[in-house]
Amino acid sequence: MEAVKADLVLVGGGHTHIQVLRRFGMAPVPGVRVTLVVDRPEAVYSGMVPGFVAGDYAAHELAIDVVPLARRARARVVIARAVWVDPAAHRIGLEGRPPLAYDVASLDVGATARGLDLPGVREHALATRPIARLVAELDARIAALPPQPRARLRAGGRTPTAHLVSESALLEGYGARIKRLARAGLAARGIHVHTGVAVESVRADGFDLAGEPLAADLVVWATGAAPLPFPSGPGLPLDDEGFVRVEPTLAAANCLDLFAVGDCASLPFAPWVRKAGVYAVREGPPLDANLRAHLRGAPLRAYRPQ
Ligand SMILES: Cc1cc2nc3c(=O)[nH]c(=O)nc-3n(C[C@H](O)[C@H](O)[C@H](O)COP(=O)(O)OP(=O)(O)OC[C@H]3O[C@@H](n4cnc5c(N)ncnc54)[C@H](O)[C@@H]3O)c2cc1C
Structure with missing residues (x-):
């Protein structure tokens, strides 16, 4: 040897x-x-x-x-x-x-994902990083959704009420055309976009945005790398x-x-x-x-x- x-x-x-x-x-x-x-x-x-x-x-x-x-x-x-x-x-x-x-x-x-220490995020949100955990948990989280949003999500069609929250401007650092296409795609799917505001906490049945409670069956936490x-x-x-x-x-x-x-x-x-x-x-x-x-x-x- x-x-x-x-x-x-x-x-x-x-x-x-x-x-x-x-x-x-x-x-x-x-x-x-x-x-x-x-x-x-x-x-x-x-x-x-x-x-x-x-x-x-x-x-x-x-x-x-x-x-x-x-x-x-x-x-x-x-x-x-x-x-x-x-x-x-x-x-x-x-x-x-x-x-x-x-x-x-x-x-x-x-x-891992940024902001996991905010109230309720670890307990209730589905974080996108580490990716191994996202992959392990996504199917189970979607399976646990009420039947109607689940079917629409996986069919890739118009989503049930959906919110996209971004503390910064959408797609910062990307070109104007990409941003325009993204906005058009989000609008076509009826997704409500909130920019310049931060989520304060996540609950089992929703999240709090600038003092306003919003209902959600699933909160996906895609906040970038930490x-x-x-x-x-x-x-x-x-x-x-x-x-x-x-x-x-x-x-x-x-x-x-x-x-x-x-x-x-x-x-x-x-x-x-x-x-x-x-x-x-x-x-x-x-x-x-x-x-x-x-x-x-x-x-x-x-x-x-x-
Ligand atoms: C939803 C989503 C979609 C993405 N899509 C794309 C895409 O399409 N294209 C793209 O380029 N990037 C994409 N990314 C980014 C990409 O996932 C990461 O940048 C990439 O995985 C980083 O690779 P890495 O080699 O740094 O680590 P990883 O691929 O995360 O691997 C880390 C490894 O370290 C192990 N590990 C972790 N901690 C420890 C420890 N303490 N001790 C021992 N082992 C440990 C893990 O098990 C794993 O084996 C996406 C990210 C997300 C969240």
């Missing part, structure tokens, strides 16, 4: 790490033991989530079973939630298990929102041997990069190249997002 010279630990089975595992399956690095840490054995392919929400795909069609993928890359798989990382000590804390030591580690754990409780730990470089600040090499700022990618990473050198699966996928090849370079002591290359 080959001697282990370095431990590479990948935390999270997100879009970027799936690319890295595929590449390690095709071209392993001699002497490097790869360990994948995931809180659940299945990842979700985000590009199919809109189709799933529309009822075009079943949940199982979006699932990527990361365990066989890891096995092909000869990686060990640890099913446990990572709870802290200590970059100086090169250790990752795991729920219910002893900490894991690493020589080089990478974090790709995704994000950091999960992990990654966190002593000396971890975080931006103002709490995402891991990385260099153009995708290495965490001022942290030797630790990388972060996908939604959990903050790219100050490319602030226009959105928290989207498409960017996480594109970070796969540069992360793979830089992990390999770092493991053999070669210089890292800067990634330029397109």
